[in-house]
Amino acid sequence: MKIDKEHIKSFVKDIPKKIWLGIKNIYELPHSGKYLLLSMFLLILFLLLTFPYDLLILKKINELERKDFKSIDLPVFKFSIIGNTEIENPTIILNNGDEITLEKATIATPNPISFLLSKKIKSNFLVNFLKYTWKDSELITTFGGNTELFLDKQTYALTNGSLQTESIDIKIRPVNISIPTNFGPVLLKRDSITINIKEGINCKITNGVLKFDKIESSGDITAEISGTINLTNKKLDLTIYIDTDVKELEPYKDLLYSKYIKNNRIGIKIGGSTDKPEPTLIEKGKDEN
Numbered sequence: 001m002k003i004d005k006e007h008i009k010s011f012v013k014d015i016p017k018k019i020w021l022g023i024k025n026i027y028e029l030p031h032s033g034k035y036l037l038l039s040m041f042l043l044i045l046f047l048l049l050t051f052p053y054d055l056l057i058l059k060k061i062n063e064l065e066r067k068d069f070k071s072i073d074l075p076v077f078k079f080s081i082i083g084n085t086e087i088e089n090p091t092i093i094l095n096n097g098d099e100i101t102l103e104k105a106t107i108a109t110p111n112p113i114s115f116l117l118s119k120k121i122k123s124n125f126l127v128n129f130l131k132y133t134w135k136d137s138e139l140i141t142t143f144g145g146n147t148e149l150f151l152d153k154q155t156y157a158l159t160n161g162s163l164q165t166e167s168i169d170i171k172i173r174p175v176n177i178s179i180p181t182n183f184g185p186v187l188l189k190r191d192s193i194t195i196n197i198k199e200g201i202n203c204k205i206t207n208g209v210l211k212f213d214k215i216e217s218s219g220d221i222t223a224e225i226s227g228t229i230n231l232t233n234k235k236l237d238l239t240i241y242i243d244t245d246v247k248e249l250e251p252y253k254d255l256l257y258s259k260y261i262k263n264n265r266i267g268i269k270i271g272g273s274t275d276k277p278e279p280t281l282i283e284k285g286k287d288e289n
Helices: 005-027 032-050 053-067 112-118 247-257
Strands: 069-073 076-078 084-088 091-094 099-108 120-134 137-151 158-165 168-173 175-179 186-190 193-197 202-206 209-219 223-230 236-243 265-272 277-281
Touching: 053 069, 053 076, 112 120, 175 277, 186 247
Parallel strands: none
Antiparallel strands: 069 091, 076 084, 084 099, 091 099, 099 120, 120 137, 137 158, 137 168, 158 202, 168 193, 175 186, 193 209, 202 209, 209 223, 223 236, 236 265, 265 277
């Protein structure tokens, strides 16, 4: 069979004209502009719904594991572009050996467009049975709230944002704190302590520094907490005022009253880092709220 080269060349040459003629005929149909816009919208929607966000998130988690954590085990990660994302039974081991586990976290999936374009995360969340374990102690709590966070576009480090929670119940067991003073260490020892923060926590993040509004707690200990945590270098600058109506302080009241206790409160300044906090008592008239 002989191939007609001229016929093939003519056919190929006419393709652009036929395509243009087809587009022109479609455009002349009734409501063609609306159909074109609808098709473009559906295409964009399809791309957004099928984008592998879960793989992107897991990739970033793996990067964190190599950089900021000793290990991260995430056995159940159910990502949903519409509705809630669920995480079950994760285990995070920090570089200092501390361990974080939780039973389940439910997070309203942030707007993917905002995250991809501006690295903004805005969401509601509920965390069930969070346990933080360090040395021979553990902290257990359940809480919910909402957050708006902004990440660095290059490093994905947390830079700015806000966090609000509802009422929080916290149980710490056992409690064994030694606070240095001029008279020797003040020991706070108890099998367990229950703390209730009725108004929840309200804090802001600016340039990587987490700042607490005044947090008031009740329960076994009535306290007031304020200060900052640097999320970049983990430095602490916290101030805690505790009502001295605590049985563990009774043996020290007479000794501490002249120098540290004012208005039936004793102040504790916590410096150092999250890995190694350094508590000291605040003398009267210094760094008072």
